Amino acid sequence: MHFVIIGNSAAGVAAVETLRRPGGGASEITVVAGEPETAYSRCLLPDVLAGRRAEASIRLRPADFYRRLGVTLFSGVRAVELQPGEKKVLLKDGRELTYDRLLLATGAAAVRPELPGVRADGVFVLRTMADARALSAVARRVTAAVVAGGGLVGLKAALALKLAGVAGVTVVVASPRLLIRQLDERAAAMVEGELKEFGVQFIYNAGVKEFITGTGGRASGWRQDGGRFSPGEHLSGHGPDGGRELPAGCLSGVVLDDSRELPAGLAVVAKGVRPETELAARAGGRVGRGIKVDEYLCTSLPDVFAAGDCIEVTDRLTGQPVNSALWTLAFEQGRFAAANMLGQRRAYPAPLTRLNSARFGAVDVISVGRLDGPEVFTLDDPLSRTYRRLVFDGDRLAGFILAGRVDGAGVYTALVKSGRPVKQHIRALLGGRTGEVAVSGLMAR
Ligand SMILES: Cc1cc2nc3c(=O)[nH]c(=O)nc-3n(C[C@H](O)[C@H](O)[C@H](O)COP(=O)(O)OP(=O)(O)OC[C@H]3O[C@@H](n4cnc5c(N)ncnc54)[C@H](O)[C@@H]3O)c2cc1C
Incomplete structure (x- = not known):
């Protein structure tokens, strides 16, 4: 065979x-x-x-x-x-x-929407090792970067660019807040707050309509302390460091829907x-x-x-x-x-596809299942940086969001998957005392 x-x-x-x-x-x-x-x-x-x-x-x-x-x-x-x-x-x-x-x-x-300039040197996606390699080579040479997309990959890329030493990193978000498909307003605000601590900036309700390129002169978004580009050099990570003069074809900025221009020597398209x-x-x-x-x-x-x-x-x-x-x-x-x-006939059960977890600095976030429903209970404790949102459908836990501290995430996930009635444990679940629910035998049934 x-x-x-x-x-x-x-x-x-x-x-x-x-x-x-x-x-x-x-x-x-x-x-x-x-x-x-x-x-x-x-x-x-x-x-x-x-x-x-x-x-x-x-x-x-x-x-x-x-x-x-x-x-x-x-x-x-x-x-x-x-x-x-x-x-x-x-x-x-x-x-x-x-x-x-x-x-x-x-x-x-990764999707690359067909926008003017999207194929310019300096416009990247982040899906492969080659992308990460090329991005880090360029990140060392620019002072300003734009990330198009406020989803998980966009935000991870933005934080990584900041940590890689890019001075100005701006995330352009089409929706009114971050992670609109994964988090509610409160949890998204916690992520935003943490990323702002790192110096990442945000522009909401906006989209990139064009990537603009340099024309051989000084370009915004590029370090002014390095050498020159060699003719024909591509910014895919193979050229010498530095960049005072920018050949035509290299990114120098992005234009937003409302015609605002942002300087950028590098852009990451994170659109799914x-x-x-x-x-x-x-x-x-x-x-x-x-x-x-x-x-x-x-x-x-x-x-x-x-x-x-x-x-x-x-x-x-x-x-x-x-x-x-x-x-x-x-x-x-x-x-x-x-x-x-191998001929073993093993049926694959329908999976839980709404299951996201990520860490941004000191803020962990996990969301599973439905984020809205007939009954929603929340606990927000800014002192301990703990936020929990539990969504019930009848007696069942249909979904949840944990942000900040995410202990017990495995128990909440198991409860969503099991579909067992757990409403009587609402206080323990909201208080994060998942052990009480686990020992009650519900997990084992
Ligand atoms: C930056 C980033 C962060 C992520 N973070 C998370 C996370 O926190 N949690 C999570 O659950 N998921 C995350 N994901 C998603 C996760 O990586 C994917 O779900 C996972 O990689 C899918 O695995 P796969 O094997 O199906 O395919 P892929 O990982 O996409 O790999 C497919 C492979 O097939 C190759 N291929 C395609 N076509 C051909 C062809 N015709 N011939 C030969 N080879 C071919 C491709 O080159 C590729 O190497 C993240 C993804 C990215 C990019």
Whole structure:
């Protein structure tokens, strides 16, 4: 049996480990990895950008992982065509692979809205190690940066740029507050307060309409203490340090919807992700908000499975189709898909897709499930920097937000997942005494 896996991140690595578990048989495994790096944690890219972690420290597995597992790895090459009839995959370098079962673990790519200047040198997204590397090289040379997007990735990028030494970092947010899909007003204000302590600035109810470039003269947003750019140099991290004169094509600022101009030598576009569905779609596979899969994570193409950010899942709480976009889900799906590739028939249960956690400086935030509902209870204690919002639907805890201190998050999450009646424990839950609820036996049932 020859298993081919396209994509070498959370879902791909989890699948390989499952296929190589005892009982997996003496199969041949080939991984096609679009990126040249050993698999790494995307969630920790902001730490690399901030200079707080070395690239090697965010590796998922040791560099010799695939060799030890007897897996063939094609690194830094993309699969360009899937021929399900012939059970063949064509690679960009001209190679062809035949498979018995295939896993699409192709993830997602960052969205770059088609705005004027969005392809200019100095305009980045933050999705890959190459992005983080290029961003940190440019961050050392600029004094002003703009981040377009007040979601999790945008805010992580903004803080990382600040920590990397960029003097002025401004986040342009389309909505009236930060993290509008993850947090309520109070929790968002706590995050905003913390980021402002670091010197990050915010502009709300605004969007970027254009990225403007230098014309060879002095540019705003660039350090004036370095050398000159060499002709034709690209700001993708390969040039010499410093930057007094800016060649045409390099970012010098952004224009907002209301025509305000902000100086910027660097911009990060953080406007969400788009599932990588192209291989499946072009081969005739069904695609909705991601590649459509059945409960065994099998696509509509024979012997082709899919897992991770590239698929559509049904949210457990809302019953709505959404694209899967969480690390833990990608990993879990990689395991389920591989088990099914081995013929074990393991049905993947509808996941909880509204589950976010992040840390900004000293402020932790976690939100799970519904953020609004018929009954909402809050506790706000500025002294201990603790904020809790519990959303009930009848007797069930349907969702929650924790900000500041997030102890017991695992218990609240388990209660949301279990759907058990816990309303009688409202005081303990709001007070953070989750131990009382856990020992009451509700968790075990
Ligand atoms: C900055 C940042 C912070 C994040 N923080 C969090 C967090 O705190 N919590 C959380 O849950 N999630 C977080 N995420 C999201 C998380 O990283 C993703 O959910 C997760 O990486 C998805 O894993 P995946 O294996 O499905 O795909 P991906 O990680 O997207 O990897 C897919 C891989 O497939 C490769 N590929 C695609 N197409 C092809 C092809 N045709 N041929 C060959 N290779 C191909 C790509 O190059 C890529 O390497 C964050 C993401 C980013 C960018």
